[in-house]
Amino acid sequence: MKIAAYYYPGWHKCPIRNASLPQGWSEWDLVYKATPRFEGHEQPNLPLWGKHDDSDPKNFELKIQSALNHGVDAFIFAFYWSRGKILLDAALDKGFLKSPNSGQLKFAVFWANRMPRWVLPVKDPAAMIIDPKRLVYTDEKDFLEFVQFIAENYFSLPNYLKINEKPYLSIFDTNFFLRQLGMEKAKNSITRAKHWLKQNGFGGLHLAGIDPIPEFAGNLKEIGFDSVTHYVFMPDWKGEYLQDYWTSSNEKSEKWGDYMRISGLPYMPSVSTGWDATPRSSDYGKEKPRKYPWWPVITGRSPDRFRMILEKALKFSYENVFPEAPVFISSWNEWSEGHYLEPDQKHGYSWLEAIKAARSSRFPNP
Secondary structure, three states: EEEEEEEEEOOOOOHHHHHOOOOOOOOEEEEEOOOOOOOOOOOOOOOOOOOOOOOOOOHHHHHHHHHOOOOOOEEEEEEEEEEEEOOHHHHHHHHHHHOOOOOOOHHHHEOEEEEOOOOOEOOOOOOOOHHHHHEOOHHHHHHHHHHHHHHHHHHOOOOEEEEEOOOEEEOOOOHHHHHHOHHHHHHHHHHHHHHHHHHHHOOOOOOEEEOHHHHHHHHHHHHOEEEOOOOOOOOOOOOOOEEHHHHHHHHOOOOOHHHHHHOOOOOOOOEEEOEEEEHOOOOOOOOOOOOOOOOOOEEOOOHHHHHHHHHHHHHHHHOOOOOOEEEEEOOOEEEHHHEOOOOOOOOEEEHHHHHHHHHHHHOOOO
């Protein structure tokens, strides 16, 4: 049984992204300038470790040791690739991989096939949720080049996460990937990539689809996907403004089996510590645009409730999925979206302690 935490690599200088942002700006500005938007709103959420640069291996040494001490087996890094242009890669390449203890923790990447936001906080409530300029278009040649790049740079490393001897990779926006390629070209792209990996000594590929919609879910196995999972699977995006953590988490957990049945593939649960992206949006007072990042907000989260939903995910995985399948946590450090495991000033290390407790409860000898 493995537990893997998604890692958002947005906490270091990135020349391409920063060209459109104010001089000296960092995403920590969003976190530290966050304000309560309603009575009882849990903001700001401030890191116990303070502002830090995740391209610095000294900072990553602490992150890795904290993960190891509390039962996190792997980090799954968002990897921003758009036809050879790569963004926010220094957290992985300079921070994690250069840390003296990096070899003790498994890692993998998921293709963040959507470019980071260029304007934060979001000021225009009428703007599109996903600006077309952020969409990442691919084709068979580009997808193969992407897989070749990550294989040669990461799959070959001894601590890269493998499932049944195959390197793990997931696609963040699986639905856009399939829509813009079409199912036949997507199938050809994945088949070619897996063939190249086998021919070049990488053993193939375990490819996971993230958050597939019903239009595609029944075809994922035929297209070449090996499992299904989620990134953040908690809020009802079209529901009420304030949504209860325990209610939302349990409602979503009842759907885990549905994804497995519809897709005919193993489903690897993803649980979260919360959701609150309001630091990424300008404050319009009583006005609450019914869209990201203003809406919705998860309330009533706590380390203890998180522990209980993680126990449920571990039980589901143990009973329904193959032994090497990870349970995912979203995320290690999405501070500006309100889901993180890193210690904060209110709860200390309690989010991480909850993982340790969940593993001990379900599996006394993990």
